[in-house]
Amino acid sequence: xxxxxxxxxxxxxxxxxxxxxxxxxxxxxxxxxxxxxxxxxxxxxxxxxxxxxxxxxxxxxxxxxxxxxxxxxxxxxxxxxxxxxxxxxxxxxxxxxxxxxxxxxxxxxxxxxxxxxxxxxxxxxxxxxxxxxxxxxxxxxxxxxxxxxxxxxxxxxxxxxxxxxxxxxxxxxxxxxxxxxxxxxxxxxxxxxxxxxxxxxxxxxxxxxxxxxxxxxxxxxxxxxxxxxxxxxxxxxxxxxxxxxxxxxxxxxxxxxxxxxxxxxxxxxxxxxxxxxxxxxxxxxxxxxxxxxxxxxxxxxxxxxxxxxxxxxxxxxxxxxxxxxxxxxxxxxxxxxxxxxxxxxxxxxxxxxxxxxxxxxxxxxxxxxxxxxxxxxxxxxxxxxxxxxxxxxxxxxxxxxxxxxxxxxx
Amino acid sequence: xxxxxxxxxxxxxxxxxxxxxxxxxxxxxxxxxxxxxxxxxxxxxxxxxxxxxxxxxxxxxxxxxxxxxxxxxxxxxxxxxxxxxxxxxxxxxxxxxxxxxxxxxxxxxxxxxxxxxxxxxxxxxxxxxxxxxxxxxxxxxxxxxxxxxxxxxxxxxxxxxxxxxxxxxxxxxxxxxxxxxxxxxxxxxxxxxxxxxxxxxxxxxxxxxxxxxxxxxxxxxxxxxxxxxxxxxxxxxxxxxxxxxxxxxxxxxxxxxxxxxxxxxxxxxxxxxxxxxxxxxxxxxxxxxxxxxxxxxxxxxxxxxxxxxxxxxxxxxxxxxxxxxxxxxxxxxxxxxxxxxxxxxxxxxxxxxxxxxxxxxxxxxxxxxxxxxxxxxxxxxxxxxxxxxxxxxxxxxxxxxxxxxxxxxxxxxxxxxxxxxxxxxxxxxxxxxxxxxxxxxxxxxxxxxxxxxx
Numbered sequence: 124x125x126x127x128x129x130x131x132x133x134x135x136x137x138x139x140x141x142x143x144x145x146x147x148x149x150x151x152x153x154x155x156x157x158x159x160x161x162x163x164x165x166x167x168x169x170x171x172x173x174x175x176x177x178x179x180x181x182x183x184x185x186x187x188x189x190x191x192x193x194x195x196x197x198x199x200x201x202x203x204x205x206x207x208x209x210x211x212x213x214x215x216x217x218x219x220x221x222x223x224x225x226x227x228x229x230x231x232x233x234x235x236x237x238x239x240x241x242x243x244x245x246x247x248x249x250x251x252x253x254x255x256x257x258x259x260x261x262x263x264x265x266x267x268x269x270x271x272x273x274x275x276x277x278x279x280x281x282x283x284x285x286x287x288x289x290x291x292x293x294x295x296x297x298x299x300x301x302x303x304x305x306x307x308x309x310x311x312x313x314x315x316x317x318x319x320x321x322x323x324x325x326x327x328x329x330x331x332x333x334x335x336x337x338x339x340x341x342x343x344x345x346x347x348x349x350x351x352x353x354x355x356x357x358x359x360x361x362x363x364x365x366x367x368x369x370x371x372x373x374x375x376x377x378x379x380x381x382x383x384x385x386x387x388x389x390x391x392x393x394x395x396x397x398x399x400x401x402x403x404x405x406x407x408x409x410x411x412x413x414x415x416x417x418x419x420x421x422x423x424x425x426x427x428x429x430x431x432x433x434x435x436x437x438x439x440x441x442x443x444x445x446x447x448x449x450x451x452x453x454x455x456x457x458x459x460x461x462x463x464x465x466x467x468x469x470x471x472x473x474x475x476x477x478x479x480x481x482x483x484x485x486x487x488x489x490x491x492x493x494x495x496x497x498x499x500x501x502x503x504x505x506x507x508x509x510x511x512x513x514x515x516x517x518x519x520x521x522x523x524x525x526x527x528x529x530x531x532x533x
Numbered sequence: 534x535x536x537x538x539x540x541x542x543x544x545x546x547x548x549x550x551x552x553x554x555x556x557x558x559x560x561x562x563x564x565x566x567x568x569x570x571x572x573x574x575x576x577x578x579x580x581x582x583x584x585x586x587x588x589x590x591x592x593x594x595x596x597x598x599x600x601x602x603x604x605x606x607x608x609x610x611x612x613x614x615x616x617x618x619x620x621x622x623x624x625x626x627x628x629x630x631x632x633x634x635x636x637x638x639x640x641x642x643x644x645x646x647x648x649x650x651x652x653x654x655x656x657x658x659x660x661x662x663x664x665x666x667x668x669x670x671x672x673x674x675x676x677x678x679x680x681x682x683x684x685x686x687x688x689x690x691x692x693x694x695x696x697x698x699x700x701x702x703x704x705x706x707x708x709x710x711x712x713x714x715x716x717x718x719x720x721x722x723x724x725x726x727x728x729x730x731x732x733x734x735x736x737x738x739x740x741x742x743x744x745x746x747x748x749x750x751x752x753x754x755x756x757x758x759x760x761x762x763x764x765x766x767x768x769x770x771x772x773x774x775x776x777x778x779x780x781x782x783x784x785x786x787x788x789x790x791x792x793x794x795x796x797x798x799x800x801x802x803x804x805x806x807x808x809x810x811x812x813x814x815x816x817x818x819x820x821x822x823x824x825x826x827x828x829x830x831x832x833x834x835x836x837x838x839x840x841x842x843x844x845x846x847x848x849x850x851x852x853x854x855x856x857x858x859x860x861x862x863x864x865x866x867x868x869x870x871x872x873x874x875x876x877x878x879x880x881x882x883x884x885x886x887x888x889x890x891x892x893x894x895x896x897x898x899x900x901x902x903x904x905x906x907x908x909x910x911x912x913x914x915x916x917x918x919x920x921x922x923x924x925x926x927x928x929x930x931x932x933x934x935x936x937x938x939x940x941x942x943x944x945x946x947x948x949x950x951x952x953x954x955x956x957x958x959x960x961x962x963x964x965x966x967x968x969x970x971x972x973x974x975x976x977x978x979x980x981x982x983x984x985x986x987x
Binding site for chain 2: 135138185188189310311326329330333336337339346348349350352353354355356357358359360361363364365400
């Protein structure tokens, strides 16, 4: 397949993604995380059919880099709100804490597992453990949205699920900035890790402020696209050239816009619909990037990481059921629902694969991909059961074509 | 490209824009100093962001002294490009060619969609005279000027008179090529409406086709003059005929398809335009179809055979607001400043004479066509700009005549660089003076109301 044909294929996927968010299709259509596109990419990729080979996939690295960074911006811009509703600060703190906890559990398990099982050098073991923790720390808000809209859920547990899922992005974005700064190659050699992290996030904050000032007092949609695209691409390119984390930079930029821009709602309304059109081609590319031909110890480590994640999520759920009223009596199901992961975890794994190719990156990407599939299998069902037991949804599945009862939780 | 006019921007706004421009240059300057060696794709991503942001800001700042946005985009590219600050290097500029492909396809589609049959009928007489006079008078005069200064050019040394006449004719063709992109860029910014805008658009789009035919004709005539073994062959015309007819046929089919899509679906036009711009341009090149002509025909069909023209134009305007900035800023980065510095005396002579003969030809054709006074005065103003098409012709000529091709192309690049910078300024000035630019404010609305506190 040549590059143009592949590009057209990606555009078709983006078209499909835009229809899915455009209101023409039934909400809740397809799988919650878009895992089917990941599988499609894998089947078309070099591991199975080789319709899309590795060099061809690699020619799309700029698209990939821009795509994952754009997702970072979208997540940053929409971080503080679910729909028009503000995410309460305690829910943000809870979401971040849960992510950190799960990440720590996975990292520890992978670190000790890798120390015993794998022949990897110490530095690579640490990189693997840290990045594995990051990709397992996210809960995709699409899964929550999918369940909530499909079953018309409404209530404090649905809100808690939506809020903690959204809040989980912060930990992943920040910790990936630290890992990228720690792994940073030739650039910024004279700086400490902390200073590199500051550069990575500071660049995003500066560009976020610049965009805010340029958007000015009045909102002009056409001009805003130029400013947002220009600043985000400049941030992406600059961070990538410095071997830092572009996702973290654009996330910081988006979060700055969400906090300081008077047009935060306009910007959110502008960029959020672009998420699916960007995400679906990325999932396909990620699928094509996945390499399953890894040494057995690394495959075992993937299993160890997933086991640790499952255990950590369920334990978190049990802990929440003891401490939080909305989660009372549904802890295990709620914990299971947080297994759903998607955009950010895969974006981090992809960015890591592009910047630091090798077996460690391949393991992380495989972990993220299998995590998406596992989350798809367990997450939405668990959330549906939790919401049903909490009395926040009707248990019967709505008829085909039925209108959602809640506005979109974009 | 943002619209013309709008609420008056305060000094504070301009100061913020200037500071942001400094931040933009500063960020990239710092990064390029820290990491001078880079992987190609990272340079491309950074360059697109930089050119987009710096181009937009520079255009806003130059607006204060009445210059068109296009000049701002070009200037941002020139300053950031490989010859001044070296923030965007040569390789990156080449890597950005897909953006050019996309922009040119959008420009041609929009150009075709702007050409309404009734408008064309209203300017048909003027258009016919202008095409005839501009294509013959200017070509002949510029060939004469080139012949006169040929002895100062290194690449014509040692040529006999007949060969010089051949080369001069080729320069004449180059001189009658215009810039559809510059014309569309200025019209998109100013939203100009009136006789000068209508005539300029129609003439420049038509001149595209005329120039392609003229080039084939002049190549046929020049070959036996320049090379002793060459002979006149009609084969070029057969090939050209097939290409032109094929392009129009493909364009009409595409236009009908687009009109049906716009009518029945009408959504996600950004992605459709991207698919057309990237996918079809390459396909057209593969099947030897002139993509500019095909897209022009497609836009023309959408506007004149359906009621979907405004929808198509609106989508192109939205997409183009980003793509065109990068396109023109890349063109600025592409300008070969050292070459211009070296060849400027000859380039200035050629550009000045071209401008003079274009004005004279415009006056003659307007008089013959009995055009309205405003067109007699300003009809020539859009014809000075030159850009990608002229450079494309110079590449064709250089390939056809390798013995002097490189020198010829270098001179063409220098002359086009001057016309590219001066032409848009003249055109905007003329539109302003003719009172055709839109003074209405673009759509501005207050921000969405904040959500109530929970």
